[in-house]
Amino acid sequence: MSVATQSTAVRTGRAGRALIVTVLIFFALFYLLPLGVMVINSLKPLPEITGGNMMALPQEPTLEPWRSAWSTAQIGVQATGLKPYFLNSILMVVPAVAISTMLGALNGYVLTKWRFPGHRWVFGLLLFSCFIPFQIVLIPMARLLGLMGLAGSLPGLILVHVVYGIGFSTLYFRNYYAAFPTELVRAAMIDGAGFFRIFWRIMLPVSGPIAVVCIIWQFTNIWNDFLFGVSFAGLDAMPMTVALNNLVQSSTGVREYNVHFAAAILAALPTLIVYIVAGRYFVRGLMAGSVKG
Amino acid sequence: MGFLDIDNVTKSYGTVEVLHRVDISVGEGEFLVLVGPSGCGKSTLLNMIAGLEEITSGTISINGRVVNDVHPSRRNIAMVFQSYALYPNMTVGQNMTFGLEMHGVPRAERERALKDVAQLLQIGHLLDRKPGQLSGGQRQRVAMGRALVRDPDVFLFDEPLSNLDAKLRVDMRTEIKKLHHRLGRTTVYVTHDQIEALTLSTRIAVMNKGHVQQLGTPREIYDRPANTFVASFMGNPSMNLMPARIVVQGGVPHAQVTLEGASQKLLRLGQPALAAQDGREVILGLRPEAITDEGGADRSAQLVEQVDHVVSVVEPAGADTFASFTVGGRDVVARLRANSQPRVGAQFPFRLNMDKAVVFDPRTEARIGD
Numbered sequence: 001m002s003v004a005t006q007s008t009a010v011r012t013g014r015a016g017r018a019l020i021v022t023v024l025i026f027f028a029l030f031y032l033l034p035l036g037v038m039v040i041n042s043l044k045p046l047p048e049i050t051g052g053n054m055m056a057l058p059q060e061p062t063l064e065p066w067r068s069a070w071s072t073a074q075i076g077v078q079a080t081g082l083k084p085y086f087l088n089s090i091l092m093v094v095p096a097v098a099i100s101t102m103l104g105a106l107n108g109y110v111l112t113k114w115r116f117p118g119h120r121w122v123f124g125l126l127l128f129s130c131f132i133p134f135q136i137v138l139i140p141m142a143r144l145l146g147l148m149g150l151a152g153s154l155p156g157l158i159l160v161h162v163v164y165g166i167g168f169s170t171l172y173f174r175n176y177y178a179a180f181p182t183e184l185v186r187a188a189m190i191d192g193a194g195f196f197r198i199f200w201r202i203m204l205p206v207s208g209p210i211a212v213v214c215i216i217w218q219f220t221n222i223w224n225d226f227l228f229g230v231s232f233a234g235l236d237a238m239p240m241t242v243a244l245n246n247l248v249q250s251s252t253g254v255r256e257y258n259v260h261f262a263a264a265i266l267a268a269l270p271t272l273i274v275y276i277v278a279g280r281y282f283v284r285g286l287m288a289g290s291v292k293g
Numbered sequence: 294m295g296f297l298d299i300d301n302v303t304k305s306y307g308t309v310e311v312l313h314r315v316d317i318s319v320g321e322g323e324f325l326v327l328v329g330p331s332g333c334g335k336s337t338l339l340n341m342i343a344g345l346e347e348i349t350s351g352t353i354s355i356n357g358r359v360v361n362d363v364h365p366s367r368r369n370i371a372m373v374f375q376s377y378a379l380y381p382n383m384t385v386g387q388n389m390t391f392g393l394e395m396h397g398v399p400r401a402e403r404e405r406a407l408k409d410v411a412q413l414l415q416i417g418h419l420l421d422r423k424p425g426q427l428s429g430g431q432r433q434r435v436a437m438g439r440a441l442v443r444d445p446d447v448f449l450f451d452e453p454l455s456n457l458d459a460k461l462r463v464d465m466r467t468e469i470k471k472l473h474h475r476l477g478r479t480t481v482y483v484t485h486d487q488i489e490a491l492t493l494s495t496r497i498a499v500m501n502k503g504h505v506q507q508l509g510t511p512r513e514i515y516d517r518p519a520n521t522f523v524a525s526f527m528g529n530p531s532m533n534l535m536p537a538r539i540v541v542q543g544g545v546p547h548a549q550v551t552l553e554g555a556s557q558k559l560l561r562l563g564q565p566a567l568a569a570q571d572g573r574e575v576i577l578g579l580r581p582e583a584i585t586d587e588g589g590a591d592r593s594a595q596l597v598e599q600v601d602h603v604v605s606v607v608e609p610a611g612a613d614t615f616a617s618f619t620v621g622g623r624d625v626v627a628r629l630r631a632n633s634q635p636r637v638g639a640q641f642p643f644r645l646n647m648d649k650a651v652v653f654d655p656r657t658e659a660r661i662g663d
């Protein structure tokens with residue numbers, strides 16, 4: 001692998017290399033600029049921002065906006081900060097990601113190794129769910145959640161995310177398992193392992209790369225989701241994204257831009273951390289199987 | 294009743310029948326090789342014995358028990374796959390004992406079985422490695438070890454040597470032969486390599502297009518092929534097949550062949566029954582080693598004919614020299630001694646050992662006359 005990576009680099013001259021590096025640095029700075037502005041302004045007292053210069057470095061750096069955003073900012077009617085909503089998001093995203101990834105793996109296993117008549121149709125329909133615009137399903141889903149007694153609750157929100165996550169997680173695992181040698185499953189059958197044992201002992205242990213891809217994808221989507229959160233969460237289960245919106249959009253009092261910036265960074269932090277920790281597996285997993293060896 | 298009975302078994306996918314009424318009875322301790330070109334149904338048949346493919350009709354029984362509806366794990370079989378199918382996440386030791394673990398064998402007993410087999414196959418030093426860290430030959434050994442640990446009634450091999458390089462393949466072939474000799478277990482082995490079939494088997498089933506073409510010992514298959522397919526599939530270079538006509542002279546049947554320049558040559562045949570077939574068009578089959586130079590001819594042969602003929606191709610192959618000439622428009626290959634020196638374009642006195650000749654019907658392609 002490492003040999004192949006090295007040999008894909010093309011030799012360039014000194015001038016060419018300088019040009020490439022300059023362009024890369026320029027674009028890196030360009031992309032980092034918004035984040036930089038957010039960080040800088042989240043460390044300023046409010047008068048420094050309202051004074052006019054967004055780009056200036058803080059004169060008197062302070063962590064007060066962060067503290068306020070986390071624990072005292074006025075959101076809705078209560079001055080709780082983002083803390084409880086952050087917890088809501090965690091309570092929502094962890095089970096939703098775990099369940100949808102698990103079901104995706106199971107679906108992929110069945111659709112590749114235990115094929116049944118019509119398996120193509122089932123997979124096609126699951127894929128279809130990836131492309132449904134979510135606005136279409138809001139009202140029927142609201143009705144269904146109501147009928148199930150899950151309206152406005154955390155389990156209801158988790159259910160919605162699981163249902164709409166299965167399409168993508170199945171797609172990932174099915175394509176990964178399609179390249180997995182069927183002879184292994186047959187060997188395990190002869191060895192006496194049943195459906196779930198083969199899944200648990202043979203398939204899952206080698207699913208690391210695709211599981212990471214799936215988890216990152218699901219985590220990012222579910223954490224960042226606003227539409228389902230604002231539609232189905234109610235007051236008690238409101239996730240981070242909706243709370244952030246409520247904080248920023250509040251129509252009363254002074255607009256505390258520094259607190260808004262800090263809150264936005266807080267809201268984005270978990271996905272950022274997930275990417276930094278597992279990002280390299282993400283690329284590796286997406287590439288897995290595409291190149292032999 | 295054999296130990297493994299394949300009785301009137303067919304296999305269809307939808308309306309397409311891929312195996313037609315296969316009947317094979319394998320005795321206890323036998324080594325049956327299923328051989329044939331790809332797509333002949335040999336692997337399908339093996340998978341049906343293993344229980345990995347359903348049997349459309351007929352029955353398969355192992356040790357007196359019909360296993361049609363028995364799950365693969367309860368047929369008391371073990372299988373070695375072409376790709377070895379070692380579980381990549383487990384160590385060699387775990388790979389080998391996985392089956393025992395699934396069957397609820399206690400740990401101490403598993404360890405004992407593992408130790409015995411590891412010693413038998415000399416893979417004791419590999420037990421803690423992962424399959425990815427092994428060479429092809431070592432993986433092959435582990436795959437066999439995994440089968441041996443189970444101590445099954447029947448071993449099934451699905452082209453186990455085809456992923457190895459030529460040298461290792463020959464070594465492992467000998468190893469499998471030794472192992473079978475030592476353990477005496479009933480074995481069914483699938484291959485497309487006719488040399489493997491001849492060297493390993495106690496009996497061979499040659500298959501083509503879903504039919505068993507011939508079932509017999511390696512000697513029978515080689516010397517008395519049931520039809521032209523078996524004759525040309527088994528043996529390398531394959532058997533020479535020449536158009537001929539039966540001519541009876543003095544009550545003795547001869548095969549009349551056309552040599553270069555349209556001259557006719559009569560070759561005596563050892564099949565008396567053909568005396569009743571005067572004038573019949575046939576196909577004469579003669580293996581390359583039955584066509585030699587004078588000094589290389591089999592001294593015990595009864596019927597030896599000499600044919601002087603122009604040599605068209607000479608191929609020295611180390612141990613032998615192969616020389617070709619044309620009979621009835623077909624290339625005929627002769628296996629000469631390495632030190633004989635035929636020259637291309639020159640006449641060479643070939644000796645034909647007609648004891649070994651076989652005769653086929655050109656229409657049905659079946660062997661006739663004996």
